[in-house]
Amino acid sequence: MDVSLQARAEQLASEFANQARTAEDLNGLMRLMMKSALERMLNTELDVHLGRKGLAVATEALEPSADSPASSPPASPGKRRSPNRRNGRSQKTVSGDVGELTLATPRDRDGTFEPQLIAKHQRRVPGFDEKILALYAKGMTTRDIQEIVRELYDVEVSATLISEITADLDAQVTAWRTRPLEPVWPIVYYDGIVVHVRGANGRVSQHTVYVALGVNLEGHKELLGLWLGENEGAKFWLACLTDLKNRGLRDIFVACIDGLSGFAEAIHAAYPQTQVQLCIVHLVRAALRYVSSTDSKPVIADLKKIYQAATVVEAEQALDAFAQAWDAKYPTIAKVWRAKWTDIVTLFDFPAAIRRAVYTTNAIESVNSVIRKFTRNRKIYPNEESALKIVYMAIHEASRKWTMPIHHWKQALNHFAILYEGRMPEQSSSN
Secondary structure, eight states, X not given: OOHHHHHHHHHHHHHHHHHOOSHHHXXXXXXXXXXXXXXXXXXXXXXXXXXXXXXXXXXXXXXXXXXXXXXXXXXXXXXXXXXXXXXXXXXXXXXXXXXXEEEEEEEETTSOOOOSSSOTTOOBOTTHHXXXXXXXXXXXXXXXXXXXXXXXXXXXXXXXXXXXXXXXXHHHHHHHHTOOOOSEEEEEEEEEEEEEEEOTTSOEEEEEEEXXXXXXXXXXXEEEEEEEESOOSHHHHHHHHHHHHHTTOOEEEEEEEOOOTTHXXXXXXXXXXXXEEXXXXXXXXXXXXXXXXXXXXXXXXXXXXXXXXXXHHHHXXXXXXXHHXXXXXXXXXXXXXXXXXXXXXXXXXXXXXXXXXXXXXXXXXXXXXXXXXHHTTXXXXXXXXXXXXXXXXXXXXXXXXOOSOOTTHHHHHHHXXXXXXXXXXXXXXXX
16 A cells, blocks of 8 residues: 555544444444445546547547548538536445445446446445355355355345356356366376265265366476266266366376276376376375274384385385285285285386375375365255365465475476476477
């Protein structure tokens, strides 16, 4: 804020403090000031409009048109069109942060005035819709929003109004979900989070929101896709991957997944050159389900010897040693790791710089934590569109913090440029 404006604001605050005795008095003064300011700004808009319009009318009257002969005489003064001018005011009530305001909106005679501050048919002060959306994004129900707005702003908002405000998100979400993608993404993480959705028949069922988080050639994170489904499997995942391909994503170097059912198979079908890496952290967590609390620390230490080995040969030896030590008590762990070994040892194809980037799906876990924060207040979603809108807003909120590339990205990119020389875009391989 400008220094002079700040000084004036402090002076007004002092005057308000001398005149107001209660919070309602202060709110009334704020409404009066807001009403006066908005009306003055609307009048200024009309002055500007009439000034420009008057100039255009005068020019049109004095200059011959391009279609008329140069020798044609100018129009007679009696036939000149009267310039546009003010034509009274009309009243409209708008909702805002300080409550409802009845404004005297100026009009022009020609009906060409289109105010920008508060447009025709607009019934809410700019910024009010954003507050409704912010409450909606926090997972609050329509009834919750109505009560809070009434308590904070002394404004009655209908369920229809809230639906109209949030309905604008539909087009925004659709545009985001169908936007074109860059052709090459070195790393893409995939994961899902469970929500409860009420179906058309009124039955509530578990749905999973699946997200794809990519790391671009500059090392920055970006959510690439968002899907909602009741059942996961190779067929569903293949549809998700096909969606990414249709939007321009042609190549993924490494896909990091959390053991999603059928997903590894879908990746191999859609992107045959892509290497799949199972999240090691999730594998360890899954292993600990079978382990007693007294054995958890030594089991973790022995598993760490496997995935922190220098080479795949050393990792295989460490897995054999783990089986010899623990198969008698926990035979399932080594069996599961051997069954998934092909997608576990992908990380050994890379140097340390890339291993750090594909080691775990923690990058997408942080996204899921933001989604959970936004969705935990709402236990059941009325439909699939509502669930997708909430998750979209959560992602939009989280992405504001993605301003820096992931750790050690330059080192990883240099290795990618060598390992995938024929697949790396030329303009990026020199970074």
